[in-house]
Amino acid sequence: MPNTYQSELIKKHARLPARIMRMMTPHGEVTTPAFMPVGTRAMLNYLTPADLLQSESEIILGGNTYHMLCTPGMEIIQSIGGMHKFMGWNKAMLTDSGGFQVLSLSKKGSICIIDEEGAHFKHPITGKILHLNSQTSIDAQKIIGADIIMAFDQCTPETGGREAALAALDRTHRWLVTSCEAHAKNSNSAYGFKQALFGIIQGGSFRDLREQSTEFILQQPLDGIAIGGEVIGFDMQKTAEIIDWIRPMLPENKIRYTMGVGLNPQDLLDVVAKGIDIFDCVAPTRNARHGTLYCGEWVDDNDWLAFKGEKRILIKKSIYARDENPIMHNCDCYTCRNFSRAYLHYLFKEGLIAYFHLSSIHNIHVMQTTCRKMREKMGG
Ligand SMILES: [Zn+2]
Known part of the structure; x- marks a missing residue:
């Protein structure tokens, strides 16, 4: 496989901003739209890499920087030869900078403080103070060795209003410059693989700030563009609006990534229709664990697709105790091919x-099938 990162436009939807992109990474090609299952702690809950391959996943979010710094620690990851080897995933991988996790932690002030120098947090086991900033985040991501790494950002909280959004944006921009400098010195992972660096557009729910952030991001030497902040993926109407504001400014040949989008299949259809290529979300596996299973069908909707029907079923309900049907008739995942709702209901009730x-x-398979249906719709 060539040791390079490239992205190119393959096809555009006739009417919508939706498109098919191809990413070449040192660990294989990815054709978008692509959903990235999330393995924050160097594993996907209850799924093996073989399961992910079965679902046609071509890229995952593996080994989040914050979590990997805490445990097992960078020394162990480096001694094994990086995250691909460590977690047994040989295809493309994106990791993230730790920015989102430190925002969550900073809300509990005593264990994490964010200032101009970055984030200072207490190791959850040893109590040792660790520093995460744009330089240490890039250094850690080189050891993790993902194909796509993220510039360290301050994720915009949704509760702080314009002032907080502006502060997060300014800081994110300053940190981005340092991230780009660190990456420019050496754009390879600790194992010699070329890494792509993506920057993150902040600006909360404010149009002028989003535009300002986009303008700044586009001036930096970045391989791809992410759209971040707590609002993204959480409020889908606002997410769509934000994408509409900034899309006209974005170049065609770079991958566009909405962070944390994918609560259900319809969310993927909605952001891709707006011109987004990749997304990640913990919801499909978390929903599955809590008994919420996607159930619906992909129907034509004005040159695009919609996920209609029940959309989700709650498998704990007693109506499924004797239900011989699979979760979803039109799903060809291993679970739907072999097991009934009655069996899943029984397993769930018994824990x-x-x-x-x-x-x-099943839930991951439905997300990836949604991506495949979108590619087919665009003639890919
Ligand atoms: Zn299924």
Whole structure:
């Protein structure tokens, strides 16, 4: 496989901003739209890499920087030869900078403080103070060795209003410059693989700030563009609006990534229709574990697709106790091909481990099938 990162436009939808992109990474090609299952702690809950390959996943979010710094620590990851080897995933991988996690932690002030120097947090086990900033985040991501790494940002909280959004944006921009400088000195991972660096547009729910952030991001030597902040993926109407504001400014040949989008299949259809290429979300596996299983059908909707029908079923309901049907008739995942709702209902009620595995396989498969249906719709 060539040791390079490239992205190119393959096809455009006739009417919508939706498109098919191809990313070349040192660990294989990715054709978008692509959903990235999330393995924050160097594993996907209840799923093996073999399950992910079965679902046609071509890229995952593996080994988040914050979590990997805490445990197992960079020395161990480096001694094994990086995250691909460590977690047994040989295809493309994106990691993230730790920015989102430190925002969550900073809300509990005593264990993490964010200032101009970055984030200072207490190791959850040893109590040692660790520093995460644009330089240490890039250094850690080189050891993690993902194909796509993220500039360290201050994720915009949704509760702080314009002032907080502006502060997060300014800081993110200053940190971005340092991230780009660190990456420019050496754009390879600790194992010699070329890494792509993506920057993150902040600006909360304010149009002028989003535009300002986009303008700044586009001036930096970045390989791809992410759209971040707590609002993204959480409020889908606002997410769509934000994408509409900034899309006219974005270059065609760079990958566009909405961070944290994918609560359900319809969310993927909605952001891709707006011109987004990749997304990640913990919701499909978390929903599965809590008994919420995607159930619907992809129907034509004005040159695009919609996910219609029940959309989700709650497998704990007693109406499924004798239901011989698969979760979803039009799903060809391993679970739907082999097991009934009655069996999954029984496993769930008893809290048996097999439930978590089989339900996660299904929900991830539905997300990836949604991506495949979108590519087919665009003639890909
Ligand atoms: Zn299924």
